[in-house]
Amino acid sequence: MAVTGDIEPGSFRVSLTHLPRRPGNMWESDLEFVAPPELEVGMAKVVPASKMPAQIRIESVLDGVLVNLDFDFEVEAECARCLEPVMWIDHSRVTELFLYEETDSRGRVVQAFEDASEELTFFYVQDDAVDLLDSVRDAIVLDLPLSPLCRPDCLGICPQCGDKLEGAPHEHATTDRRWAALEGLLESTKNDPLK
Ligand SMILES: [Zn+2]
Ligand SMILES: [Zn+2]
Incomplete structure (x- = not known):
């Protein structure tokens, strides 16, 4: 007791x-x-x-x-x-x-x-x-560990989108909608004859 x-x-x-x-x-x-x-x-x-x-x-x-x-x-x-x-x-x-x-x-x-x-x-x-x-x-x-880990082989987070890097393969295709919009903007500036 x-x-x-x-x-x-x-x-x-x-x-x-x-x-x-x-x-x-x-x-x-x-x-x-x-x-x-x-x-x-x-x-x-x-x-x-x-x-x-x-x-x-x-x-x-x-x-x-x-x-x-x-x-x-x-x-x-x-x-x-x-x-x-x-x-x-x-x-x-x-x-x-x-x-x-x-x-x-x-x-x-x-x-x-x-x-x-x-x-x-x-x-x-x-x-x-x-x-x-x-x-x-x-x-x-x-x-206590100075850098605690959820498990020894934790892959951490994606520096690009902040999602966890585990499980399914994680890739950023160029078709990501946010990037696509930016690329579209860049393209239109390039093709604008006044610029
Ligand atoms: Zn972790
Ligand atoms: Zn990501």
């Missing part, structure tokens, strides 16, 4: 209340997230408010918790060649370490690793929960 009660729609904040804070402990569960509106890249996006079923495994380690998340998501996109809508279910996974915040003698939070290197970003356990939004977003953005 999916645990949905403590996860807000659009949020990827998972409570650690089920996990004892001693290394070696582990908590596993099925979860269901609800996709926030802004998970997209280029011509593809996660359907806003769609359900994202997931399996989570959180392990207590010495300095924090190690999160493993497997999740499915619904993608809606436009074929980069023919612009037809395409939808599919995708899958991705996230592995992320969240450190416990250290507090000084007055109880203030000391993020000891913050200045160690500007290149590295650390995630922290906050209010006994982990927020997986950034990790999930990164995984999805890496996963």
Whole structure:
């Protein structure tokens, strides 16, 4: 059964209340997230408010918790060649370490690793929960194709008429009525002795 009660729609904040804070402990569960509106890249996006079923495994380690998340998501996109809508279910996974915040003698939070290197970003356990939004977003953005296709061999659209190039042979005979009218005009100008 999916645990949905403590996860807000659009949020990827998972409570650690089920996990004892001693290394070696582990908590596993099925979860269901609800996709926030802004998970997209280029011509593809996660359907806003769609359900994202997931399996989570959180392990207590010495300095924090190690999160493993497997999740499915619904993608809606436009074929980069023919612009037809395409939808599919995708899958991705996230592995992320969240450190416990250290507090000084007055109880203030000391993020000891913050200045160690500007290149590295650390995630922290906050209010006994982990927020997986950034990790999930990164995984999805890496996963989504920059040029989605309705199928690998999509022929795209005809540059001349904009129709889809598939199925029956597609040709433009010179008898196309729109071109014929133009040609007729050109002919009459050529033959006009006053020009
Ligand atoms: Zn296509
Ligand atoms: Zn055409």
